[in-house]
Amino acid sequence: MPKVILSLLLSLLFVAAPVLAEGLKEDPLHREMLDIAEDLRCAVCQNQPISESNSELARDMRTIIREKLEAGESRDQIVQYFVDRYGNYVLMKPPYTGTGTALWLLPTIFLVLALGVAVFYLRSRLKGEQVEAETAVVTEEERERIRALRKGDE
Structure with a gap:
């Protein structure tokens, strides 16, 4: 008998809960x-x-x-x-302003400029080395002097 009463009370609670929640x-x-x-x-x-x-x-x-x-x-x-x-x-989402855009773009612009300067510098440096290598012709007299210096070291 107590189980039946408990079951009825629980059933009533489940039916009444949505009504009470309203x-x-x-x-x-x-x-x-x-x-x-x-x-x-x-x-x-x-x-x-x-x-x-x-x-x-x-x-x-x-x-x-x-x-x-x-x-x-x-x-x-x-x-x-x-x-x-x-x-x-x-504001959690502040309005879009031009000042904010500049703050985000300036580091990117500086990075691109720095890379451009580095590429330009390296290219000019490599071209200079190629010109020096092409014009650096060792004469026979210089070769004799180098041989003499090497013999003196031994």
């Missing part, structure tokens, strides 16, 4: 607040969105987002509020 629906403002918080960087953490950070500043920022959503502000207005206070650093 009452625990998530607040839509909370979801929207988390979506915005995922796009904002915590100013005191290392490259962590405020949605994942446990710092006091991140909690305060999430509270501000929630308050602004309740006041009816749009996502863009809220993001702009934080950009005005912290600059583009607060």
Whole structure:
């Protein structure tokens, strides 16, 4: 008999669980607040969105987002509020600017220029050695002198 009662209670629990879960629906403002918080960087953490950070500043920022959503502000207005206070650093994906492009391209440009200079230098150096090798003709008199020097060393 106790097994039957236990089975009935468990069956009732499995049937009632989805019905009870309906009452625990998530607040839509909370979801929207988390979506915005995922796009904002915590100013005191290392490259962590405020949605994942446990710092006091991140909690305060999430509270501000929630308050602004309740006041009816749009996502863009809220993001702009934080950009005005912290600059583009607060954005997890900052906007594309020309300054950033220059910073990425300058090292590449310098590397290409350095390789070009190295290739030009090596080519001119090799050409110079070939010219010297072609013009370096040893006369018979110089050969005799070399032989004499070698005999003196022995």
